[in-house]
Amino acid sequence: MRDGETAVLLDPSGLDRLFAALTRRGYTVIGPTVRDGAITLAELGSAGQLPYGWDAGTEAGHYRLRRRDDDAVFAHSAGPQSLKQFLHPPRARLWAADRVSGVIGTDEPEPPTKRYAFVGVHPCDVAAMAVLDQVLAAGRYPDPAYTARRDGTFVAVAECVAPSATCFCTSMGTGPGAGRGIDLVLTEILDGGHRLLVAARTPAGAEVLAELPTRPAGLDDVLAAGAAVDHAAASITRHLPEEPLPALIADTRGSAHWDDVASRCLTCGNCTMVCPTCFCTTTEDVTDLTGEHAERWRLWDSCFSLDFSYLHGGPVRASGRSRYRQWISHKLGTWHDQFGMSGCVGCGRCIAWCPAGIDITREAAALAATRPAKDRS
Numbered sequence: 001m002r003d004g005e006t007a008v009l010l011d012p013s014g015l016d017r018l019f020a021a022l023t024r025r026g027y028t029v030i031g032p033t034v035r036d037g038a039i040t041l042a043e044l045g046s047a048g049q050l051p052y053g054w055d056a057g058t059e060a061g062h063y064r065l066r067r068r069d070d071d072a073v074f075a076h077s078a079g080p081q082s083l084k085q086f087l088h089p090p091r092a093r094l095w096a097a098d099r100v101s102g103v104i105g106t107d108e109p110e111p112p113t114k115r116y117a118f119v120g121v122h123p124c125d126v127a128a129m130a131v132l133d134q135v136l137a138a139g140r141y142p143d144p145a146y147t148a149r150r151d152g153t154f155v156a157v158a159e160c161v162a163p164s165a166t167c168f169c170t171s172m173g174t175g176p177g178a179g180r181g182i183d184l185v186l187t188e189i190l191d192g193g194h195r196l197l198v199a200a201r202t203p204a205g206a207e208v209l210a211e212l213p214t215r216p217a218g219l220d221d222v223l224a225a226g227a228a229v230d231h232a233a234a235s236i237t238r239h240l241p242e243e244p245l246p247a248l249i250a251d252t253r254g255s256a257h258w259d260d261v262a263s264r265c266l267t268c269g270n271c272t273m274v275c276p277t278c279f280c281t282t283t284e285d286v287t288d289l290t291g292e293h294a295e296r297w298r299l300w301d302s303c304f305s306l307d308f309s310y311l312h313g314g315p316v317r318a319s320g321r322s323r324y325r326q327w328i329s330h331k332l333g334t335w336h337d338q339f340g341m342s343g344c345v346g347c348g349r350c351i352a353w354c355p356a357g358i359d360i361t362r363e364a365a366a367l368a369a370t371r372p373a374k375d376r377s
């Protein structure tokens, strides 16, 4: 919550009314739920599908769902998915073509009809959506597939009160408190009682909030919510080096540490798939067996795949060393030159979901440690 923001209290039982208010306005509600051994984001029909009483323990190369000893709804860290799945989906058909009487005609897919309301997503994921906005919607050539999904979205963020061991949003300025681009801010208070402090930041948020069964919040509620977010920030133990990261990455281009990472990295691309800001794609053309019907699809791709940088004669980045260096250099370094911001929001997904337990914060720290030696040479 921001200083001076007017907030009210909502009991967890009132979340059903939030879902109803959003559904009535035509939104498809996306929120966290327990599925397939993880807290995933999915289309939800009711608040009863939220992950009451669950969180997850994470470490490098480790993610395990855990039962909490309370009924917290949003006290969990980022799961394997992010808003990217919905706004920039893994597979999207760009066009189809049919040959009729020797003439080829094309048709473009219908624009998506769903308008998303993201409920209970955390500030780091809203920050990641702002990164995708900058990459895919700003500039001279906005991506129509992205903007069609992004336009008109509603965001009810849940401030993060229970970061996990892999989170480092405080290094990136993206959490655990709510930032910008939000309609409703929810802060879950678990101090023996269980309630949500809620504030609206847009007219759309105020309109929805007016329909919820709220009651006035007291100063003690506001202080308890602030303390929960402060405690979350203080409990974050992972950090990136406190120095300009673009310069760090540029200055360590020749570091022997890239070979060390390459000796562990499987070049599987998991880190890019789970990353909420990685946006690279490839295209694939398919035809049916008659050759009368063809389609072009856009699919997520990864800078860890050899084909991704294939030019005539071979891949530009043939080694694991060069592919990991490309990934982290773009995230922490050249993204600033290209888009005026960091490509990393500190969600920690790439750490938890790396099968080799490779940790962007530790690799950056190792690079920082090699720099004085390089500077002396």
Ligand code: SF4
Binding pocket: 264, 265, 266, 267, 268, 269, 270, 271, 272, 304, 353, 354, 355, 356, 357, 358
């Ligand atoms: S860093 Fe980890 S997740 Fe990423 S490509 Fe290497 S092994 Fe896979």
Ligand code: SF4
Binding pocket: 271, 274, 275, 276, 277, 278, 331, 343, 344, 345, 346, 347, 348, 349, 350, 351, 360
């Ligand atoms: S690089 Fe890793 S920590 Fe940063 S936004 Fe991507 S997945 Fe999250």
